[in-house]
Amino acid sequence: MAVKVITDSIKSISVWMGISIHVWIVAEEDGVTLVDTGLSFMTSSILKEIDRMNAGPLKRILLTHGHSDHVGGLKKLLRTHDVPVYMHAKEIPYAEGDLAYPGKERAYAHVEKGLLQPLPVTAGKNGELAAIGALIPYFTPGHSPGHTVYYHDKERVLLAGDMLNAKSGRIIPARFTPDPEMAMRSGSDILRRLDPERMEVCHGGTVFRPAGQLDDLEEGLKQAREAEARLQARKDSKKRRH
16 A cells, blocks of 8 residues: 655555555545545555544545445445545436446446435535535546546645546546546546646546646547548448458
C-alpha cells in the first residue's frame, strides 16, 4: 500500500493490482472526507492514514461511482464508522443491483441497499450538485451512468475517479468504459471548465494541468477513428469483390 501527499489537505492511498487503484483522504474543517473506498483489504490502511493525518474523525464518504474497486471497502468502513455515504442519484440503482450496468448482462448489487444517499443539489440552480465540505461534485457520465468527480476549488485539485485514466503523467481514455465517446465529452467539458492545476485518477495517478493535454488527446483519438474507418472500408471492399 502506498501513501502520497497531494497537497496539505489531500492524500492518496493506492495499491497495485495489475493497475493502480487510488482512494483519497481530504482533511476538512470538521474532520475527514474519504473519496472512494477501494477494495476491502485496503480498509485498515485507509483508517490508519486517517488517524495519522490528525485532522479529526471520518465524517463522510463520497463515491465517484459504484464499481467494485471503488466501493469494495465500504461495508467494512461502515462497521466502525457510522457516516453518511453519497453517490449521484443516477448511479444508485446500478450500484444497488436494481439495474445492470451498461455492457453487463445482469444486475449485481455492489452496495447493500439503504447505505447510499443521493448527492444533494443546490436549490434553485437547475439541479446543480451542492458542495460537500471543500469538494464540489460534477456529473461526468460515460464510464458509468452516474459517474461523478469531486473538485477541491481552493487547492485546484480534481479527484476524477474513472472519468479518465493516466499513464506516465498523460491523460488517456478510461479503460472498461461502455460509452467512451460520452466519457471523453464529459472529461473534456469539465477539464476545460475547471482547468485544474492537477488531476488525480483512480487508475494512473497524477496529471498536472490536464486541460492542456486535451487537444493532443482528442486529435490522437480522431486519427485512430479515421484509421479504423479506412481499415473497415478496405475489409468491406474485399468482401464485395468476393
